[in-house]
Amino acid sequence: MKSKFIEKIEFFFVKLFFNIFSRLSFNATRKFCRTFFVFIFNILKKEKNFAFKNLEIIFKEISKKEKKKIYNKFSKIYGELFACQLKFPSFNKEFLTNCFISEGYENISKILQQKKGCIVATGHLGNWELFGNSAELRGFSLNAIYRPLDNHLIDRYLNEFRTKYGMKLISKFASPVSYIRVLMRNEVLCIVADQNTIKNYIFIPFFGKIAAASRGFSYLHLKTGAPVVFAYSLVSEDFKYYSYITEEVRFDIxxxxxxxxxxxxxxxxxxxxxxxxxxxxxxxxxxxxxxxxxxxxxxxxxxxxxxxxxxxxxxxxxxxxxDLDENYKIFVITYVFHKFLESIIKKSPENWLLVHPRFRKQPSGIPSPYV
Structure with a gap:
C-alpha cells in the first residue's frame, strides 16, 4: 500500500503531464506519442521479448524482420491510444459519437429487446474508453468492468472524464452481485476477458498453446441467461478508429x-x-x-x-x-471467445497488447514459453 504522500506526488506529476498536453493540439499530441512509444518500446527489453515471443506463437513461421515491422506498428498504435488518454478531457460529444467507423450496434439493440441485459466480451484490442463513451452517446447504458489503479487519486481523476458522458465503471474486485444488477436493469456489461490471470481461472487452448483465462463472463452468461456479443475496436495504419460488434453468440449451436x-x-x-x-x-x-x-x-x-x-x-x-455440466460449458464458452480473438489477432496483430505475457501461467509440469 502506497503512503498518501507518495500518492500525492504521483498525482501532481500526472496532472502536470495532462496540463502540458492540454496546450497541444490532438494531432500534435498523437505524433509526439507515436514517436515516443516507438522509442520507449525499443529500449524496454523485457516487453520487447514478450512481444516477439507472442508473435512467434501467433505466427509459427515469422522472420525477425517481420516481427520488428509488426512491433513498430504496435508501438505507434499504443502511442495513439495513449494520446487519446491525454486528450480525453477535451473530447466533446460530437467527436466521441463519430470517432469510430462502427458496425453492429443494431445487434445490441436487438438483444436488449429480450430484457435480459447484454454481455459484451472483448479483448485488449483498441481503445475501450473511446468505445464505451461512443456507445453511451449512441443511447446504450454501458457499464465497463475495469481494474482500479493502485493510486486512488489518479484513478479518481481519470475516471472523472472517462465517465463524464454516462459510461459507468465497476471495479473487477466488486461483488458479482454488482454485475448481475447491471443485467437485471437491462443494461450493457462490457468485460475485457483476454488477460493472463492467476485467480478463478481455467486453462484453454489459445494459438496452439495452453493459456489461463478468466471464467468471469462465461459464468455470468450461464447464471443470468444474458445474451453475449463479442466486440473489438481497431486502429488502422492511417490511424482511423473502427469498432465491430457481432450478432448474439449462440454457444449451444x-x-x-x-x-x-x-x-x-x-x-x-x-x-x-x-x-x-x-x-x-x-x-x-x-x-x-x-x-x-x-x-x-x-x-x-x-x-x-x-x-x-x-x-x-x-x-x-x-x-x-x-448434456454438458456448468464447468464444461464455461470451458467451451471461454474457448469459443478466444478462438474468435485468434481470428482477429491474426489479421491485425499490431492492435493486440503484444507486450502482455499472455501465456505465463501454465499447468503443473509445463514450462512457460517465456522461460
Whole structure:
C-alpha cells in the first residue's frame, strides 16, 4: 500500500503531464506519442521479448524482420491510444459519437429487446474508453468492468472524464452481485476477458498453446441467461478508429456444429487441465495427452492409429451442449471467445497488447514459453 504522500506526488506529476498536453493540439499530441512509444518500446527489453515471443506463437513461421515491422506498428498504435488518454478531457460529444467507423450496434439493440441485459466480451484490442463513451452517446447504458489503479487519486481523476458522458465503471474486485444488477436493469456489461490471470481461472487452448483465462463472463452468461456479443475496436495504419460488434453468440449451436475431432480434442484437454484430481492421476493423464498431442507444436496429432480408435469410441458417446455440466460449458464458452480473438489477432496483430505475457501461467509440469 502506497503512503498518501507518495500518492500525492504521483498525482501532481500526472496532472502536470495532462496540463502540458492540454496546450497541444490532438494531432500534435498523437505524433509526439507515436514517436515516443516507438522509442520507449525499443529500449524496454523485457516487453520487447514478450512481444516477439507472442508473435512467434501467433505466427509459427515469422522472420525477425517481420516481427520488428509488426512491433513498430504496435508501438505507434499504443502511442495513439495513449494520446487519446491525454486528450480525453477535451473530447466533446460530437467527436466521441463519430470517432469510430462502427458496425453492429443494431445487434445490441436487438438483444436488449429480450430484457435480459447484454454481455459484451472483448479483448485488449483498441481503445475501450473511446468505445464505451461512443456507445453511451449512441443511447446504450454501458457499464465497463475495469481494474482500479493502485493510486486512488489518479484513478479518481481519470475516471472523472472517462465517465463524464454516462459510461459507468465497476471495479473487477466488486461483488458479482454488482454485475448481475447491471443485467437485471437491462443494461450493457462490457468485460475485457483476454488477460493472463492467476485467480478463478481455467486453462484453454489459445494459438496452439495452453493459456489461463478468466471464467468471469462465461459464468455470468450461464447464471443470468444474458445474451453475449463479442466486440473489438481497431486502429488502422492511417490511424482511423473502427469498432465491430457481432450478432448474439449462440454457444449451444456453435458447440453442436463442431466437428467430432474438435470436440474430442476439447474433451481431452478439459479432462487433463481443468479437473481437480490427485497429482499422480494428473501426471498420468498429462503423459497420455502428450502421447496423443504435441503440446510444443500446436497440439498436432502424434499417434494417428490410437487417435483414430479413440475418435470412434468418442463418437459412440457423442454429446450435445445441453448434456454438458456448468464447468464444461464455461470451458467451451471461454474457448469459443478466444478462438474468435485468434481470428482477429491474426489479421491485425499490431492492435493486440503484444507486450502482455499472455501465456505465463501454465499447468503443473509445463514450462512457460517465456522461460
Amino acid at each position: 456453435l458447440y453442436n456444429n463442431m466437428q467430432v475431432e474438435e470436440k474430442y480434442f476439447l474433451d481431452c484437454f478439459y479432462n487433463v487441465f481443468n479437473i481437480d484430481i490427485e497429482r499422480s492421476e494428473y501426471l498420468k493423464k498429462l503423459e497420455e495427452f502428450k502421447l496423443m498431442y504435441d503440446i510444443n507444436d500446436g497440439f498436432k496429432i502424434k499417434d494417428i492409429e490410437t487417435y483414430q480408435r479413440s475418435i470412434k469410441l468418442f463418437e459412440s458417446s457423442f454429446f450435445n451442449y445441453n
